[in-house]
Amino acid sequence: MKRVASSHSPRSRGFTLLEMLLAMALTALLLGMLSAGVYAVVNDWRDESVGLDDTLDRTLVVLQLERALIAAFPHSYVDPERLSRHVYFEGDESSLSFVSAVSPQRSTGLTGWRLESDAEGLNLRLTPAFADSPDVRFEELEPSALLPGYRATFRYLLQRSPDEKEWLDEWRGAEQQSLPIAVHLVLTPLDETLDEAPLDIVAPIRAWRHAEIEPVVPVN
Amino acid sequence: MRSNERNRGFTLIEVLVALTITGMALGGLFAVIGGSKRLAWRAEDALIRTAQVRGLINQAQLDDTQGELPPAFELDGLDLEAGIEFDDPADRTMQGTTQKLRGYVLRNASGDVVTSGSYWVELDLPE
Numbered sequence: 001m002k003r004v005a006s007s008h009s010p011r012s013r014g015f016t017l018l019e020m021l022l023a024m025a026l027t028a029l030l031l032g033m034l035s036a037g038v039y040a041v042v043n044d045w046r047d048e049s050v051g052l053d054d055t056l057d058r059t060l061v062v063l064q065l066e067r068a069l070i071a072a073f074p075h076s077y078v079d080p081e082r083l084s085r086h087v088y089f090e091g092d093e094s095s096l097s098f099v100s101a102v103s104p105q106r107s108t109g110l111t112g113w114r115l116e117s118d119a120e121g122l123n124l125r126l127t128p129a130f131a132d133s134p135d136v137r138f139e140e141l142e143p144s145a146l147l148p149g150y151r152a153t154f155r156y157l158l159q160r161s162p163d164e165k166e167w168l169d170e171w172r173g174a175e176q177q178s179l180p181i182a183v184h185l186v187l188t189p190l191d192e193t194l195d196e197a198p199l200d201i202v203a204p205i206r207a208w209r210h211a212e213i214e215p216v217v218p219v220n
Numbered sequence: 221m222r223s224n225e226r227n228r229g230f231t232l233i234e235v236l237v238a239l240t241i242t243g244m245a246l247g248g249l250f251a252v253i254g255g256s257k258r259l260a261w262r263a264e265d266a267l268i269r270t271a272q273v274r275g276l277i278n279q280a281q282l283d284d285t286q287g288e289l290p291p292a293f294e295l296d297g298l299d300l301e302a303g304i305e306f307d308d309p310a311d312r313t314m315q316g317t318t319q320k321l322r323g324y325v326l327r328n329a330s331g332d333v334v335t336s337g338s339y340w341v342e343l344d345l346p347e
Contacts, residue, residue: 034246041253048260059267063274157282157289165289182282184292199268200293201275204282 061122061147062187062201065115068100069183069203073110074210075099077133079174087210088112088133089173089180096154096183097138099129114138121148121190150187156180160217178215179208273326273335276300284322284341297329303336309343318343 015023075088090097094117103111103126112134114125123143127134156171157180171180182205188198209215230238272295280300283289303323311317320343325336 037250041250045253045257048257052260052264055264055267059271062271066274066278155292157292159286162287165286167290167292181286182278182289182292186293197268199271200295201271202279202282202292204278204285 058147058150058187058199062185062199064104065185066201066203068102068113069098069185069205071101072179072183072205072207073099073101074179074207074213075110075112075129075134076210076213077131079133085213086133086174087177087179087213088129089171089178090135091154091156091183092170093153093155094118094151097134098179099134112138114143115146115152115154116143117150117152119190120145122146122150122152122187147187149190151190153186153188155184157182157184158217176216176218177213178210179205181205181208269334272298276326277324277337277339280324281339281341298334299327301325301327304338306338 072089076085077088078085088097088099095115097112097114099110099112101110105126107128110129112125112127112129114134116123116125122145124146125138125141125143127137127141155167155169158166158168158171158176159181160166165181167184168180173179183203185201185203186198189196275293276295276298277300279292301324303325306321306323309317309320319340321338322341323336323338326334328334
């Protein structure tokens with residue numbers, strides 16, 4: 001008799017349906033809030049790491065191009081039609097072809113670089129530089145994306161006289177028979193809505209004169 | 221009496237302590253994630269700053285080597301000044317010295333030193 005009364009005492013009767021529902025609702029609410037918070041944080045972190053990767057790529061590209069331009073070489077080739085010797089360095093505002101003593105693959109010898117900026121981004125073609133003009137071999141190559149989403153702008157420093165220097169928008173090595181003494185490269189995001197400052201770099205070219213060919217300074 | 225004490229549930233204090241501990245653990249977790257996010261921002265800034273400084277120094281070096289040149293670009297709030305004075309290299313009899321070191325200091329808008337160092341300048345310019 002006593003045992004029966006004890007088992008039916010209000011203390012050990014278990015939970016009511018209402019209590020269970022309330023507890024489960026609270027638990028679901030808390031879990032939901034927690035997972036929403038974690039989701040937001042993880043999403044945010046992924047965006048952040050993508051941004052960091054992009055910046056890293058951009059900086060590496062700029063520094064690699066700077067290194068290649070500093071080591072630009074006054075490569076000369078013979079034009080088979082005119083049988084004259086020309087220095088190879090062709091550039092305008094959005095593209096630049098030159099020969100450099102460095103290459104991304106660290107291959108020995110000289111490497112021809114062609115940089116082209118289009119609506120997709122900055123593209124690169126690389127080829128070993130032999131005795132002929134690298135233009136021929138550039139045409140056979142598919143450009144590979146170097147930095148998608150960015151536009152490159154080039155300017156070339158001309159030395160008219162030791163006291164007079166000028167930034168030009170294009171450079172014709174075949175006519176000027178020399179390299180510019182410096183190249184100014186600007187990387188701007190193609191997406192105008194991005195609040196991102198352009199990245200400038202100036203690369204001085206030490207070997208801007210060919211050993212034998214006299215530079216031709218263009219008239220104003 | 222004893223069985224009554226066993227089954228009486230949690231007191232307010234116990235619940236509060238448990239909640240506080242949970243909150244602290246979660247807070248610590250979020251603080252760590254937030255901290256690494258700040259670290260990512262700082263790393264991004266440092267990377268861009270490295271490339272910018274490189275461009276500025278190249279420009280200054282070119283200016284010193286080739287004579288005055290029209291500046292290609294300027295950076296807001298960054299100012300490149302002359303740094304440590306190095307002695308002129310001693311004259312050598314066998315082979316003339318062709319380069320000397322020039323010091324620089326880079327300051328930001330509030331005058332704090334961002335970085336400092338030195339670069340080589342050609343002494344005898346080609347004709």
